[in-house]
Amino acid sequence: MLFFGCEQVQVKKTNNNVEEESHIRSIATPISKEPVLGFSQLGSESEWRIANTSSIKNSANESDVKLIFQNAEQSQEKQIEAIREFAKEKVDVIAIAPVVETGWEPILREVKQAGIPVIIIDRYVDVKDSSLYVTHIGSDFYEEGRKAGKYLVDKFPKTSKSIGIVELKGTEGSTPSIARGKGLRDVIVTRNDFQFLESENADFTFTKGKQVMKKFLQEKGRDIRVLYSHNDDMTLGALEAIEEYGLIPGEDIVVITVDGTRKALGKMNEGKINLVVECNPLLGPNLIQAVKEVVKGSTLPKRIVTPENVFTQVTAEKEIASRSY
Ligand code: GYE
Numbered sequence: 001m002l003f004f005g006c007e008q009v010q011v012k013k014t015n016n017n018v019e020e021e022s023h024i025r026s027i028a029t030p031i032s033k034e035p036v037l038g039f040s041q042l043g044s045e046s047e048w049r050i051a052n053t054s055s056i057k058n059s060a061n062e063s064d065v066k067l068i069f070q071n072a073e074q075s076q077e078k079q080i081e082a083i084r085e086f087a088k089e090k091v092d093v094i095a096i097a098p099v100v101e102t103g104w105e106p107i108l109r110e111v112k113q114a115g116i117p118v119i120i121i122d123r124y125v126d127v128k129d130s131s132l133y134v135t136h137i138g139s140d141f142y143e144e145g146r147k148a149g150k151y152l153v154d155k156f157p158k159t160s161k162s163i164g165i166v167e168l169k170g171t172e173g174s175t176p177s178i179a180r181g182k183g184l185r186d187v188i189v190t191r192n193d194f195q196f197l198e199s200e201n202a203d204f205t206f207t208k209g210k211q212v213m214k215k216f217l218q219e220k221g222r223d224i225r226v227l228y229s230h231n232d233d234m235t236l237g238a239l240e241a242i243e244e245y246g247l248i249p250g251e252d253i254v255v256i257t258v259d260g261t262r263k264a265l266g267k268m269n270e271g272k273i274n275l276v277v278e279c280n281p282l283l284g285p286n287l288i289q290a291v292k293e294v295v296k297g298s299t300l301p302k303r304i305v306t307p308e309n310v311f312t313q314v315t316a317e318k319e320i321a322s323r324s325y
Contacts, residue, residue, distance in 0.1 A: 034066045035093065035295045037288075038086030042099040042123070043074040045171075045204045046233040047261040051325030052097070052122065052281035059284030065291050074099055074171070074203075080107045087114045093291045095119040100173035101126040108132035117294045121287055123175040135300040137286050139308060141176040144277045145183020147310050148228060148256050151275045152184070155254060156225075158193055166216045167199040168209055168229040168238060176279070177201070180230050180258060197223060202234045209234025213241035222247070226254045232264035232276075239272050250274055260311060262323040268316040276311040281325060 037060065041053055053069075060067035068091060072078035076099050086094050087110065094116055098104060104125040111118055112132055120136040127133075156163050170177035181199075188194045197220045202208035209229065216224060227242075227249075229235040235257035242249045249255050249272040257264055260278040267273045286304060293300055311319055 034064050035291060036066045036068065036089075036091040037093050037095060037291050038068045038082070038089070038091040039070070039095045040079045040082045040086075040097065041069065041071050042079065042097045044071060045074065046231055046259070047263065047325060048231060048233075048259045048279065048281045051261070052283060054325075055282040055284035056287055057284070059288040063288050063292070065288050072099065076100055076103060083107050083111060087111050087116055090114075091116065093117050093119060093294055095121050095287055095291070096125070097122040098125050099123070099171065101175050101178070102173065105129070105132070119287065119290055119294070121283055130302065134294055135290060135302055135304055137283055137290060137304040138306065139176075139279050140305050141179035141279075142183040144176075144258055144279060144308070145180040145185075146187050147183075147277045148180070148258070148275065149184040149187025151256060151310070152188055152194065152226065152228075153191060155274070156193075158191060160193075162193050162195045163225045164195055164197040164220060164223040165226040165228055166197050166213070166220065166224050168202045168212055168227070168234045169199060170201065170204040170230040170234070172201045176258075177230055184228060202237075204231045204233060206233045206237040208237070210237030210241045213238035214245070217241060217245045217247075221245075222252070224253055227256065229255070229257045231279075232257050232259040232261045235273065236263060236267065239267060260309075260319070260323075261325055262320055265311065265316045265320045265323060268311065268313055269320065271313065274313065276316070278308040278310060280306045280308055
């Protein structure tokens with residue numbers, strides 16, 4: 001936001017010798033004040049999220065953007081409250097990492113009416129009116145799912161035997177969970193030897209991942225040939241469940257995970273994970289850059305996608321060294 005820094009007070013004598021004050025606001029040299037960013041983070045459920053939060057806080061610290069940070073602990077209601085509060089405080093820009101895709105229209109309309117630009121970061125909002133946000137910065141989750149699907153198709157050449165898959169999904173109704181599930185399915189759709197045995201939400205957490213995988217094993221046991229897990233935290237929990245059950249992850253069960261945290265790459269190095277599809281949490285520099293552009297009045301692309309990789313057991317060791325999260 002620009003403000004006009006130099007208010008001058010001039011005192012003039014009028015004809016009848018009365019002092020008259022006139023306040024003159026100089027509009028010739030606008031001075032920019034620190035832009036204020038209100039950021040509603042959806043929670044702290046995973047290592048990815050922790051790295052994402054640090055990246056955003058660090059990037060703000062290193063810049064002239066003042067960050068007001070609110071953690072909604074997985075509650076859309078809390079996010080809506082925080083956003084409304086940011087609008088009341090008249091921040092310059094609001095950024096939202098939305099926990100689920102739907103239900104955002106009313107609050108985004110309120111914010112638009114207040115004249116505050118909104119940046120969507122990480123997950124997506126499913127709104128008909130795209131003028132409700134300026135840009136969406138984050139990964140292509142559908143492509144991540146497709147990468148996992150391509151790996152499966154290559155890993156298991158078609159035979160007459162069926163290949164049982166279990167899936168640990170993330171938060172119900174969240175973009176990465178929806179799109180990672182669809183991406184994989186769209187690639188393996190032509191292969192009727194792949195069979196989904198189980199698919200359940202485990203909220204992107206270690207504890208839930210372990211608990212749900214334990215249940216899958218109790219129900220389907222050795223029929224499970226593949227675990228497709230939507231994030232590393234659930235995967236790490238599931239690895240414990242597989243080992244406790246007496247099977248060898250990475251061998252008896254092919255394990256595919258998404259994110260690419262140092263811990264998951266470590267397990268991959270031990271042979272317990274077969275494929276890591278990368279999802280980059282370090283969105284701070286992109287976000288802060290976007291905030292500055294928005295404040296300047298520049299037009300941003302509607303979608304900013306972060307480039308990402310896949311890691312196999314061959315590349316894991318090299319990657320760990322350079323991993324900051
Ligand atoms: O993959 C998972 C996290 O929205 C991309 O959320 C993010 C996902 C990430 O909790 O670990």
